[in-house]
Amino acid sequence: MRASRGSLASFLAVVGLLLGAVLGLPGPSRAAGAQLPCDIYAGAGTPCVAAHSTVRALFSSYDGPLYRVTRASDGAGADIGLLAPGGYADAGRQDTFCADTTCAITKIYDQSARHNDLTPGPAGTSGMGADRGADAAEIAVTAGGHKAYGVWISPGVGYRYTGAASGVAVGGSAEGAYMVASGTHVGSACCFDYGNAESTPADTGNGHMDAVSLATTCYFAPCTGPGPWVEADLENGMFQGDNGSNTANRGNNSTFVTAVLKNDGQTRYALKGADAQSGGLTTWWDGALPGRGGYRPMHQEGGIILGTGGDNSNWNMGTFFEGVMVSGYPSDATENAVQANIVSVGYSGETNIPNGPQGTITGPGGKCVDVAADDTGTDGAAVQLWDCQSWAEDQHWTHNADGSLSTIGRCLDVDGNGSANGTEVELWDCNGVGGQKWVQQADGSLLNPQSGRCLDSPNGATGNGTRLRIWDCNGSAAQKFRLG
Template identity: 45%
Template structure:
C-alpha cells in the first residue's frame, strides 16, 4: 500500500450570474451573463485560470461544449459507444447509454477531456491506459441533474483512470494549479486513495510535492480530524494534508452530504487553500488558506491526471483500495480567485443535483430524506410473485423473499428520489439494504432503518434489472425459484428471468 511505504431555476442562475459578473470586473451585466449561461470552465477562463483538463459523466462544463462526455463498452460484444450531451452545454444523453447497454452490462472505459487539451482519462488496466485496474460499471448509480437522468463514475476498489498530461497543458514543476470536483459523501472509505488532480507520470512515489490532487475519503493520515469524515484534503505525495502541517487543522470538518464540492488550489511555492461545500445548496467553507507543508515548497508536479487512485497505483500490481463517486471536475492553470471559486460553486448548485426527473433544477435543496409517495408492489416478473417482507416484519435484518402478491403493507415499495426502495410497515419506514454493505454475490437483501448509505440505493434499469448502487450486482431470486418464500439476494447480473422486476402495475 502506497501510504504504508511513504513518510436551471432563474433564482439560482441569476445568483451565479451576479457573482460571475462581479468576477470579471462588471464587464458583463447580469442579464448578459445569464444569456451566456456560463458553466464552470467558462467561469474559470473569465477569471484568468483556464481549464486544462475537464471531465464529467453528467454534464458539459462549457456552455458551448457539444462533444462526447465518456465512452462505454458493453459485455455482450465488446462494442463501444461515445455518450455525448443532449444539446450543447447540457446534460449527458443517458437514453443513448440505456439503448446501447440494453439487455447487457456496460463499463466506462474513457472519460473525455472537454478542455480541448486531449487529457482524456482511460481506465488503468489492460486495454486502457496500462496497469492492473478495471473500468467502472456504467450503471452503478443514476441520479438527476438539471431535471434529467444521468450516470455517475462510480469507483469501487480496483477501478481508476489515468492520463499522462505532461505535454498537454497540465501544470508542471512549481506552476500554480487549481482543481475542483463534485463527489459524494455517502460512498467513501479510508482506502488509498480516492484522488483527482495532478500526479506522477511514471506511476511511482517520486517524493514530496510530486502530486497535487484533491483527496476525499475517511482517511485522516496524521490524526486529529474533526468528526468521522469524509474530509477534503490535499494529496501532495507522502501524505494527505488537511492544512499546512502534519498536525491537526482546526478548520477541518467532515462533509457527509450526498453531493459534495471539493476544491484545492496551490500556488506551487508558498500557499495552498482547501474548500468544501454542499453541492446542492449554500456556499463554500474554507478549510485551509495558508502555507504549504514544510518540504513541499516548491512543488514538483509531473502532469499526469489521476482519478480514483493514488500516484503509485496500478502500474504493476499496486493495490488500489479506494472507493468514491465522481460526477464532474476540472484542473486549471493558475491560482483561482475566491470570487472564481464562489462562482463555480453557485453554478454547481444551480445545476440541480438530486432533483426530480422532468423538472427544472430546484431553487432550494431537496430534503435529505425525501418523503416517499404511495407505495406499489415490486413484481418478480419471472416468478409471477412480489417482493415480500415476511409477515410484514419490523425486525431489522429480515431477509426479503418472494410471495404471492397480496397488496399488504409488506409488499408496498417506493423508489424515492434518493434512490432508496422504502417500505412502511408497523408505523416505521425501512429500506431495502445490502446486508453488511456486501458487494459479493450471495449478499442477502434485507430491510434496515433508512440511513442514506449507498448499500440502500438501487437503480431501476431500463432492461428490467435492479442493481445495487454500491455493488453493481442484480437483485436476484435465489436459484431462479418460483416458490413462495424463496429468498432474495444480490447476484452477478446474468440476464435471467429471476433478475427481472417491475415496480407497480
C-alpha cells in the same frame, strides 16, 4: 449611460443564475448565454486544462461526447453526448444502448481542446492490478432537471491519464482543481482522488501529487468529527493544513459536495468545501504548504487520476460527477462564481446507494450474496453469504435478459460449468455458458437449468463467508434466494 442589449442580456443571465441557485430551480438543457465553470475560469485568466463529467458540459460551447460506455454482452461501445450544446448528458442514449445487459464506463472525455481523456488505469506499484471501468448505471441522479449518471467508484475502479497531460502543472507550477462528489458514499482507504499525479502509477516521492480528495481518511491526527474531509493528496500524506492536521476542518458530509484545491506550487495552498446543492464555499485552509521535505516547492508530474492514488492505490470508494483542473492560481472570486454555477445545476438524488437496474440477492439468514475480496473479485472469486451492505457494489446484481446474474463486470458461474451436487459457484467472465443461467422459481429458489440443481447454502449455514454451491432442489430454507 443606457445599457446595451448585450449588457442587459448578460445582466438578466446573471439574475437568472442567482435565482436558480437560491431557489434550487431545475434548468433547461442549457441556459442561453450562461457561463459554465470553464468559461468562468478562462475569463479570470486561469483556463481549464482538463474538464471531466458524465453529467454535463463544463464549457458553454462544448458539444462533444462526455463519456464512452462498453457493453458486456458484445463488447460494442457508444459515446454518450449532450442533449444540447453546453447542456446535460443524454442518459436516454445510454439506457437504450445498454438495455438488457450491463455497460462499463471505459472513457471519460476531456472537454478542453487538450484531449486529456481518462481511461481505466494500469497496475501500479501499490500491488493492485489494473483498474476496471465503473458500472455505467450504478448511480443515477438529477441535474438541470434531467436524469444523469455519476461515476460509482468501488475498490478496483479507477481512471488515469498516463504520462504528462497537456497543459497540466509540472515541476512547481501553480494550478487549481475542483470536483463534485458524494459526501455520503465515502471511505477511509487510499484513495478517492481527482487531480495531478505521477506520470506513471508509482510513488516517486513527496510533492509529486497535487490532487483533491474527499474521504474519511484522518492521515494526520487529530481530525475533527467523522469526516469526510476535503483534503490535499500531495503524495505520502492526505493534508488538511500545514503539516497535516487541521482541527478547523470540520468536513463536508452533504449528499453532494464541492471539493476545491489550489496550490501555487511554491509556498501556499488552499482547501475549500461546500454543499453542491446550496450555499457558498467554506475555506478550510489557506496557508503554507507542508514544511516536511519535498513540498516546497512541489514536484508535480502532470498525470491525472480519478478514484485512485498516484501509485494506483484503488481501495477506496466514492462517487464523482464533475471536475476540472486549471492552469494558474484561481482567485476566491472565481471559485465563488464556479460554486454558484454548480448550485444552479440543482443536483438531487441519493448518492450513497446504487440505484441502477441492479438488485440484491438475499439468501438464508437474511444475508446477501456477495463476492469475496471487497468489490475487486476476478475470475474464480468465491461467491458467498455476507452481511448486507448498501454500498457494496459486489452485492448488487443485474438479472440479464439471457438469464445470467452479473456484478462488477462478471457473472455468477458454476465452477467448471459443472453439474454435480456440491459444485461451488464463483465469479467468472460472462460467456453465455449453461453454468451462468439462473431462473427464479415460484418457491424462491434459483434454478440452474443446465444442471437441474439450485443455488444452495451448505447445510443451511448463514455465517459470513459461507461459500455457495449447487444442490438438488429441495425447497428448504437453504435454497431461498430473493432477488430484490
